[in-house]
Amino acid sequence: MPKTYQPSEKIPSSEITPEKHYYTRRQFIQLAAAAATTAALAACGVRPPEGEPLPNPSAAPSTSPSPAGGSEEKLTSYEDVTTFNNFYEFGMDKGDPAKFAGKLQTSPWTVEVYGLVNQPRTFAIEDLLSGYTQEERIYRMRCVEGWSMVIPWQGFTLSQLLKAVEPTAEAKYVRFETLYRPEEMPFQSYKGFPWPYQEGLRLDEAMHDLTILSTGLYGQTLLPQNGAPLRLVVPWKYGFKSIKSIVKIELVAERPATLWNTTAPREYGFYSNVNPDVPHPRWSQASERRIGEGGRRPTLMFNGYEKEVAGLYAGMDLRANY
Amino acid sequence: MKAWPYLRAAAHVGALLPLLLLIFDALRDNLTANPIQAATQRSGTAALVLLLISLACTPLYTITGYADFSRLRRPLGLYAFLYALVHLSIFVVLDYAFAWDLILPELAQKRYLIAGLGAFAILLALAATSFTLTMKALGKHWKRLHRLVYAAAGLVVLHVAWAEKGNLSTLSGDILKPALALAVLLVLLGLRLPPIRRRLTALRRTPPRRVIRT
Ligand code: HEM
Numbered sequence: 157m158p159k160t161y162q163p164s165e166k167i168p169s170s171e172i173t174p175e176k177h178y179y180t181r182r183q184f185i186q187l188a189a190a191a192a193t194t195a196a197l198a199a200c201g202v203r204p205p206e207g208e209p210l211p212n213p214s215a216a217p218s219t220s221p222s223p224a225g226g227s228e229e230k231l232t233s234y235e236d237v238t239t240f241n242n243f244y245e246f247g248m249d250k251g252d253p254a255k256f257a258g259k260l261q262t263s264p265w266t267v268e269v270y271g272l273v274n275q276p277r278t279f280a281i282e283d284l285l286s287g288y289t290q291e292e293r294i295y296r297m298r299c300v301e302g303w304s305m306v307i308p309w310q311g312f313t314l315s316q317l318l319k320a321v322e323p324t325a326e327a328k329y330v331r332f333e334t335l336y337r338p339e340e341m342p343f344q345s346y347k348g349f350p351w352p353y354q355e356g357l358r359l360d361e362a363m364h365d366l367t368i369l370s371t372g373l374y375g376q377t378l379l380p381q382n383g384a385p386l387r388l389v390v391p392w393k394y395g396f397k398s399i400k401s402i403v404k405i406e407l408v409a410e411r412p413a414t415l416w417n418t419t420a421p422r423e424y425g426f427y428s429n430v431n432p433d434v435p436h437p438r439w440s441q442a443s444e445r446r447i448g449e450g451g452r453r454p455t456l457m458f459n460g461y462e463k464e465v466a467g468l469y470a471g472m473d474l475r476a477n478y
Numbered sequence: 479m480k481a482w483p484y485l486r487a488a489a490h491v492g493a494l495l496p497l498l499l500l501i502f503d504a505l506r507d508n509l510t511a512n513p514i515q516a517a518t519q520r521s522g523t524a525a526l527v528l529l530l531i532s533l534a535c536t537p538l539y540t541i542t543g544y545a546d547f548s549r550l551r552r553p554l555g556l557y558a559f560l561y562a563l564v565h566l567s568i569f570v571v572l573d574y575a576f577a578w579d580l581i582l583p584e585l586a587q588k589r590y591l592i593a594g595l596g597a598f599a600i601l602l603a604l605a606a607t608s609f610t611l612t613m614k615a616l617g618k619h620w621k622r623l624h625r626l627v628y629a630a631a632g633l634v635v636l637h638v639a640w641a642e643k644g645n646l647s648t649l650s651g652d653i654l655k656p657a658l659a660l661a662v663l664l665v666l667l668g669l670r671l672p673p674i675r676r677r678l679t680a681l682r683r684t685p686p687r688r689v690i691r692t
Contacts (some may be wrong), residue, residue: 240511248643248652250510303512348650419650420643435587438641443580447511451575 229446231294232305234374236447241381242299243400244349245334245341252343257380259340260401265385269317271406272327277320281385285371288312293368295391297398298430298459302439305447309389311370315363323359323407330362331355331412332388333404349419355399356412356426357390358468366391366464369402392458392465394428425478429469430459434478482546489550493557496524497564514573521568523655525561526634528554529601530662533631537669543682552608555627559605562598590640597633600626628667635660 243253267284270276279287290310298304318330336352338344344351361367370389371378378384383400390397396416406412416424423437432442432455443452458465469477500520503509509516532554538547574581585591604624607613613620635656644651646660668674 236511250512301515303515348644348653420645437588438590438643440580440584442583443577445512445514445573450514450572452573452577452580 229296229306230448231308232447234376237305237307237373238379238381240447242301242395243381243383245343245351245353245401246381247343253381254379256342259342260335260380260384261337261340262380262385262401265403267386267402267405269321269405269407271331271408272324273407274322274324275320279317284312284317284369284386288316290371293366293389293391295366295389296456296459297389297391297395298444298455300394300396300424300428300436300439300441302441302443303445303447304455304459307373308375309368309370310372310375311368311389313365314367314369314388315365317369317405318359318362318407321407326409327407328359329408329411330357330359331404331406331408332357332399332402333406334399335401335403350415353399353415354412355388355397355414357397359407360468361390361465364465364468366461392430392461394424394430396424397428427469427474427477429465429474429478430455431457431474431478433457434475482549485546485550486553489553493528493554496520497561514568517568518565518573521561521565522638525558525565526638526659528558528561529627529631529634530659530666532558533627533663533666537666537678540669540675540678541682556605556608559601562601566598588640590637593633593640594637597630597637600630600633604630628663631663635663 239254240250241253242250243257246253246256263281265281266278267281268276268278290312292308292310294306294308296304297307314330332355334353335341336344357367368389370383370387371385373382378387380401383398383402386402387400388398388402411426414424414426416428417426430441435441440452441455444455445451446453456462500517504513504517507513532551535547535551535554539545570576570581574584585595604627607616607620607623616623638659639646639653639656642652642656644653644656646653646656669678
């Protein structure tokens with residue numbers, strides 16, 4: 157039996173610091189802009205008005221996160237989690253999903269679970285919500301683009317669903333597929349990507365207790381931009397592995413094709429485990445920007461879940477199997 | 479007609495506007511949830527657009543015969559350099575907080591940054607020799623040196639193409655911006671080819687009498 161993690165085991169609550177102790181993005185960027193303005197005004201011989209000093213960057217709180225340190229982590233705000241998204245079905249800008257995902261019809265919604273299983277089944281989303289106990293999981297989410305969040309999800313372990321359909325002995329991988337409905341997902345008419353979005357996991361990764369199907373976050377039902385009504389969350393892999401708005405789950409024998417791996421195989425491997433030692437041609441994988449903070453923090457091996465998942469890859473060359 | 483003062487004023491205001499808007503949005507915390515990325519992208523885009531507009535000045539003069547366009551080339555090129563400097567400073571100061579142990583491997587490792595660095599080095603050299611004095615001192619070498627601006631623009635196109643999540647050669651992924659920049663750059667280069675240039679000059683009905691004052 158897999159052990160049930162309490163949220164506190166994901167990120168110790170001692171590491172979740174109260175907001176007031178934190179050097180927030182707002183302070184950080186405003187200080188920077190103010191400093192730039194001051195410098196510009198000074199350069200033009202303009203002085204700030206007396207008695208109204210502009211903020212000075214050196215007065216910043218001493219807890220400012222440095223790339224070298226900082227284990228303190230706090231939840232990313234609900235606003236940022238729901239307005240800063242990659243969901244290319246709605247456009248390539250981070251603001252596009254929140255703007256355009258409103259058209260997505262999430263009800264009725266069914267999820268077909270089929271392939272190398274003894275009990276193929278099509279679940280209505282309501283059955284998934286009521287049939288499995290929804291628990292909270294606070295996970296780090298690390299995007300391959302070098303930014304990260306901390307999100308309180310609700311959901312249930314994927315392993316429960318997979319056990320219900322009884323994978324056969326030949327089943328080695330799980331393939332996931334997102335809804336394909338260009339009328340509601342306008343960017344699916346752009347031919348630069350092989351729609352529909354597909355993702356895949358090795359069966360043991362899919363059965364791991366950290367892997368969940370999420371139905372909500374921050375105690376609210378998932379919004380379309382976050383992958384309503386059902387999405388995968390695999391916290392030790394780059395965010396794009398956590399496929400959204402799932403309609404199909406297929407058990408297969410061969411490693412399935414995935415959208416990003418098909419688009420740029422040398423950049424997005426099948427595994428795509430968070431790994432600070434495997435560089436990416438575009439973004440730094442050694443460090444990351446935590447949304448809501450200034451500066452950078454070091455990226456952790458397996459996104460900080462090394463203790464839980466390293467065993468899945470024992471003996472594998474993670475540089476070759478990126 | 480004395481259009482030049484207006485043209486010049488419009489160019490300065492237009493060129494400074496992106497910077498003012500960037501500072502304004504930063505002060506209002508209106509730079510998305512990832513403000514450093516937004517600021518990097520906005521300053522980079524402004525640098526590229528201004529570089530392309532400054533490259534369009536000479537062809538615009540060739541087509542219209544209106545010599546004042548040529549006078550915009552230097553200030554617009556310098557603004558492009560200013561934005562490139564802001565862009566690079568955001569990277570070094572705001573993004574990496576001078577953490578050279580992180581910055582240097584990035585610069586050495588990522589091809590898009592190598593291209594960006596090359597473009598920046600060229601723009602720096604051109605800005606440093608843009609004064610009338612250095613221009614005179616360098617004589618005919620100045621012109622040769624400043625032709626490198628096309629290499630800089632080409633490197634920026636590569637920088638952007640490699641920075642975006644797409645692949646220009648297979649036309650897949652996110653390629654809109656680099657494809658657009660490449661198309662504009664190729665048109666501008668094409669307009670400079672001597673035969674095309676001569677045709678354009680001949681097409682003009684009234685050849686200009688103005689001399690270029692740089
Ligand atoms: C060493 C020099 C440079 C560095 C370190 C640098 C850094 C960067 C970075 C990190 C990005 C990616 C931003 C992101 O999407 O997250 C970027 C994009 C970009 N850079 Fe640079 N850059 C450099 C030189 C230049 C120069 C010289 C120009 C133009 C004259 C330029 C124009 C751009 C443009 C247009 C983009 C794309 C913006 C977008 O995606 O909207 N860069 N640069």
